[in-house]
Amino acid sequence: MTFRVELSRRAEVDIKSTYSYIRKHGPADPSAWKAGLEQKLTGLETFPEACGLAPENEFVKAEIRQTFYGPFRIVFTIREQIVFVLTVRHAARLALQREELDKIQ
Template sequence: MTFRVELSQRAEADIKRAYAYIRKQGPADPKAWKAGLEQKLTGLETFPEACGLAPENEFVKAEIRQALYGSFRIVFTIREEIVFVLTVRHAARLSMSHDELDKIN
């Protein structure tokens, strides 16, 4: 089965923010970072269930998984044939808040 990957508005904003930060602060090439991220997202089209459960999973009814990309976590849920990306955040950031998670249920 092939899944379709969709980004939430939050995930899109997260990616733009990370790109701007990398462009400004370095050390990575922001275009290479974004290309790699897009490749990782495309990889979720097949076997997203192979990704581990995210720490946030224990707080919601829906199953929440994560894929790691460098020092970033791609946090997503699977809805039928859609991989819905909730957020893309640096792994050093705190897990999603209860307010963010309430919007999932």
């Protein structure tokens, strides 16, 4: 079974702001970072259920899963044939709060 990966508005903003931060502050190559992230997201098209549950899962009825790309967490839910990416955030940041999840979904 193949899934389609879609980004929430928040995930799009997360990616753009991280790319901008890396471009300004380094040390990584922002284009390489984004290409690697896109590859990781493409990988979610097959077997997204293999990813573990995210800490945010306890707040909602739908399963919230996560995978990692370097020090970043990709937080997503699965809706039928769609992997819906909620956020892409540095793993050192606190988990999303219930109120934040309500705004995304």
